[in-house]
Amino acid sequence: MKIIRHLTPAGPAYAALQPDGSARALAGDIYGDHRVTDQVVQPGKLLAPVVPTQILCIGLNYRHHAAESGAKVPERPILFVKGINTLQNPGDPIEIPTRLASHEVDYECELAVVIGKPCKNVSRERALDYVLGYTCANDVSARDHQIKLGGGQWCRGKFFDTFAPLGPCLVTPAEIPNPNALKIATILNGERVQDWTTSDMIFDVPAIIAYLSGSTTLVPGTVILTGTPHGVGMARKPPLWLKAGDSVSIEIEKIGTLTNPVVNEA
Numbered sequence: 001m002k003i004i005r006h007l008t009p010a011g012p013a014y015a016a017l018q019p020d021g022s023a024r025a026l027a028g029d030i031y032g033d034h035r036v037t038d039q040v041v042q043p044g045k046l047l048a049p050v051v052p053t054q055i056l057c058i059g060l061n062y063r064h065h066a067a068e069s070g071a072k073v074p075e076r077p078i079l080f081v082k083g084i085n086t087l088q089n090p091g092d093p094i095e096i097p098t099r100l101a102s103h104e105v106d107y108e109c110e111l112a113v114v115i116g117k118p119c120k121n122v123s124r125e126r127a128l129d130y131v132l133g134y135t136c137a138n139d140v141s142a143r144d145h146q147i148k149l150g151g152g153q154w155c156r157g158k159f160f161d162t163f164a165p166l167g168p169c170l171v172t173p174a175e176i177p178n179p180n181a182l183k184i185a186t187i188l189n190g191e192r193v194q195d196w197t198t199s200d201m202i203f204d205v206p207a208i209i210a211y212l213s214g215s216t217t218l219v220p221g222t223v224i225l226t227g228t229p230h231g232v233g234m235a236r237k238p239p240l241w242l243k244a245g246d247s248v249s250i251e252i253e254k255i256g257t258l259t260n261p262v263v264n265e266a
Helices: 063-068 144-148 206-211
Strands: 002-008 011-017 023-028 035-039 054-059 080-081 094-096 107-114 131-138 162-169 183-188 190-197 221-226 248-250 257-264
Touching: 011 035, 011 248, 107 206, 107 248, 131 248, 131 257, 162 221, 162 257, 206 221
Parallel strands: 054 221, 094 257
Antiparallel strands: 002 011, 002 162, 011 023, 023 035, 054 080, 107 131, 107 221, 131 162, 183 190, 183 248, 248 257
């Protein structure tokens, strides 16, 4: 099932996309009992498919990306976090920071995993039982703040407003039985700049969930960004940075396309 979150006159609401292109209202708790109703709805403005309770991210998790970064293959997942302030809707702008300025803002296509029920100390074998669904993410990164100005850790460069677009929909696990067999790409101004597959992950999705849940409760609404393939702007010669006027799209097989324009922070 493909689930969207959209704006109605009464506020945000969920709907399920149908094979014929229509949408039907979803009733109940998205993290509990919910069902597709018979009520056909005309979707309003598309919103990020969930409002995260937390955003956990895995760095250097694709073999070819680690190689292009000149980094050793990690022995265990590398965790960093993004604030919930970074959330952005499909179609809404990614803002290049101007007050705490960045001149090296990069794109990163990523598969996002949404946890649907409390998850702690789960085994790799049972990890996917806790997944509500999957969506596209753009782990927008200010590389100057991440690498040179962040005091030796990554979070400052990852933490700016609008730096975590999610969407366009949430796809339930029944439609994606193997999240590590999906094509994934970034299209910048019509040019395909990343184009690979989630099979290149060093730590696959079950391993990531098992690791993050170790002695740690992943609450419903936890969004996990699982890393990016090679082709990031930082690794290009010359580097390719996002700028005002750009359009960047994240495309993942079986999920769809997440597109955001780029503007300068007001």
